[in-house]
Amino acid sequence: MWGIEVNNVTKKAILPDGTSDLLFENFNLRVKESEVVGIFGPNGCGKTTLLNMVSGISRPDSGEILIFGEKPGEKRIAYIFQDYRSSLFPWLTVRDNIVFPLSLRKMNKRDIDEKLNRMAENIKISFDMAKYPYQLSGGQQQYISILRGLISDPVAMLIDEPFSALDYSNSLWLMKKMSEIMDAVKIPAILVAHDINHLMRLSHRICFFSKKPTGIIKERHIKSDRAWRNQYFKYNEILEAMH
Numbered sequence: 001m002w003g004i005e006v007n008n009v010t011k012k013a014i015l016p017d018g019t020s021d022l023l024f025e026n027f028n029l030r031v032k033e034s035e036v037v038g039i040f041g042p043n044g045c046g047k048t049t050l051l052n053m054v055s056g057i058s059r060p061d062s063g064e065i066l067i068f069g070e071k072p073g074e075k076r077i078a079y080i081f082q083d084y085r086s087s088l089f090p091w092l093t094v095r096d097n098i099v100f101p102l103s104l105r106k107m108n109k110r111d112i113d114e115k116l117n118r119m120a121e122n123i124k125i126s127f128d129m130a131k132y133p134y135q136l137s138g139g140q141q142q143y144i145s146i147l148r149g150l151i152s153d154p155v156a157m158l159i160d161e162p163f164s165a166l167d168y169s170n171s172l173w174l175m176k177k178m179s180e181i182m183d184a185v186k187i188p189a190i191l192v193a194h195d196i197n198h199l200m201r202l203s204h205r206i207c208f209f210s211k212k213p214t215g216i217i218k219e220r221h222i223k224s225d226r227a228w229r230n231q232y233f234k235y236n237e238i239l240e241a242m243h
């Protein structure tokens with residue numbers, strides 16, 4: 001079974017002047033059960049719109065989207081946005097930000113602690129969770145918003161330009177942590193980024209999108225391209241040491 005299926009989707013955007021803009025026409029994308037698919041495409045081609053449809057925030061005009069065979073909204077999905085600053089609560093500690101979705105569901109403290117401990121067994125959290133977001137770097141704050149998305153055991157993950165508000169050094173740090181997360185959680189993910197290096201490092205496959213109406217013009221399977229990856233890691237070891 002596919003983790004994420006986008007089948008024959010057509011979607012128009014309605015513009016403020018009342019006209020419409022055809023974004024997708026009979027568009028197809030399938031993501032395997034623990035595959036990370038990176039998306040690279042021109043501005044305004046509909047990458048965010050696609051993630052919104054997969055998450056269930058918006059609906060296609062026609063066609064079908066399935067998450068492990070079910071409609072969006074029936075399965076829990078983590079959706080990470082680019083602006084970590086407006087997605088974290090400044091008055092809550094790191095811990096309370098991460099477990100916020102569980103508190104919303106009125107889970108008791110013991111169960112919350114157990115869930116957090118279980119997540120920490122898989123994903124190493126290398127900073128003090130009693131701190132507040134402003135005490136951490138931008139990369140660490142974005143990392144917290146990812147952990148918050150994962151605390152509810154989502155079956156799939158959507159990540160929209162997680163690096164775009166970060167400087168180079170923070171991006172490198174986050175890229176390394178995200179790589180660890182992706183290896184640990186093994187759920188289907190769609191990652192949108194404007195830097196091909198980020199996609200190369202984190203994706204199993206990259207889909208290159210065309211201009212509107214948007215289609216996939218090229219695909220590249222990354223994990224099999226070992227030579228490129230090894231060279232890339234070497235280069236980044238030096239840069240990471242500067243962080």
Ligand SMILES: Nc1ncnc2c1ncn2[C@@H]1O[C@H](COP(=O)(O)OP(=O)(O)OP(=O)(O)O)[C@@H](O)[C@H]1O
Pocket residue numbers: 013014015016021023041042043044045046047048049050
């Ligand atoms: N706030 C808005 N008002 C009007 N039209 C919008 C708005 N946001 C998006 N659109 C329409 O939807 C299209 C797709 O936007 P979307 O944000 O999905 O693209 P994107 O590929 O994620 O862009 P970017 O690379 O700039 O983030 C735009 O080209 C535009 O036609």
